[in-house]
Amino acid sequence: MSLPNQNPDLEDSINVSEAHERVVREAAACARENRVVDNGIGSISIWALIACGVVLLIAGGVLAGGGDLFSYKATFREGYVRAPAPGAADSGPVPKEALAAYMAKGAKIYSAKCNGCHGSDAKGNGSTFPSLVGSAWANGETERFAMIILNGLQGPVSDGKTYGVMPPQGIGMAPEDLAGIMTYVRNNFGNTKGDVITTDMAKAAIEISAARKNAGNSVTADELTADHVKALPGAMMDPKTLLDPITLAPAKAP
Template identity: 80%
Template sequence: MSLPNEKPDLEESINVTEAHGVAVRDAAACAREKRIVDNGIAPISLWALVACGVVLLIAGGILGDAGHWFSYGTLFRENYVRTPAGGAEDTGPLPKEALAAYMAKGSKIYSAKCNGCHGSDGKGNGSTFPSLAGTPWPNGETERFAMIILNGLQGPVHDGITYGVMPPQGIGMTPEDLAGIMTYVRSSFGNTKGDVITLDMAKAAIEISAARKNAGNSVTAEELSADHLKDLPGEKLDPKTLLDPITLAPAKAP
């Protein structure tokens, strides 16, 4: 059907034929969509998706826990102790040469036990207490020296003079104390023996002292020359041996 040409559309921008075509196409599209819904191929419901998510979450939790899927055990071994970094071990005090280590111990015991009479310089007082500096008994045979310390001394001493009576010092004295004092005196006050009286020797001295005939009495010059004019038995030690300064045991190689 054709419209008379002399009465044109007032709105010339609208092309009726085209608009009609659009309307027909849209309608067809609507009809097509509707048909898909009818076929049952509609997009899955959002609620169904959420429900699936929840189910997966719970199932994952249960199965994962049972099967140790998320267990840290595979990454961290039980009772694992980390090996300390090199150089971080407790190596204890620095080792000291035997002579220095024994002297350090001995100097303390000397201060506590001998200082009061023989003086901090070991020189005595020239009248009631004899000198230990450069004199033959502390610097001579070690058994004689040990017997004087442990039992005290009476009567004339090395120079024939009687200074007084030295009371016994051995009560409560450990082998370590005795070894320390003897080593200290023999290398102090100008004395230059430089040897170490070992714990072993000191132990022997304590035994010898306990076995004396007149145990309990201070020794005399006669007894010393008769019975104790010798060096103590026992293991010797190179004064340069490295020791643990606390225990006096040989130091472990660094």
């Protein structure tokens, strides 16, 4: 350490006591520094730090590359496919028992096509519209009932009375609509047949109707009795069969 200006301070520009104090302070700092190193707790060498860095770098490479510590494969299984969120895969509408499913369809057709004449209770009015409640033809052979709906009816009805003329209702009626309305009438308003008229039976009915000798005209009691006192072809369906309520197709197993 070179002490500042050693020449006599003729101008008194140096504050002697302050300079002296500084010399003492610096000497004390040097002494302290040496003591720390002697104790073995001095600051570590920059080379030691660099060596640590190299070691960590290699260790990290070995662990991440060879081992599974930071490996993507360890946290995501090979071939893993994320399961669809619940409800995301459309499982379709909740299945319904056949009788309820067909009746739900039939209820809509009834209010659109039959309600206006036969009434919301299907009791008719006793004079111009007959009752369907307990009607032998609504509750009897399915082919006869289908022919009335598809072609309309003229002349006496099942109770022997003539009420008027029922216009044909089959125009534009899909098989599932015909099946629905027949099932609905036979199992509602106090009628309790308990059977399901299937879409297949209704398809057969539409074919039979188109093949009638006097196709295009209303059916009459005579024609019904002569040709149509039959059950529609097609397998009976267990009313408890689970169906898709929209398509009326058998519900897929969940």
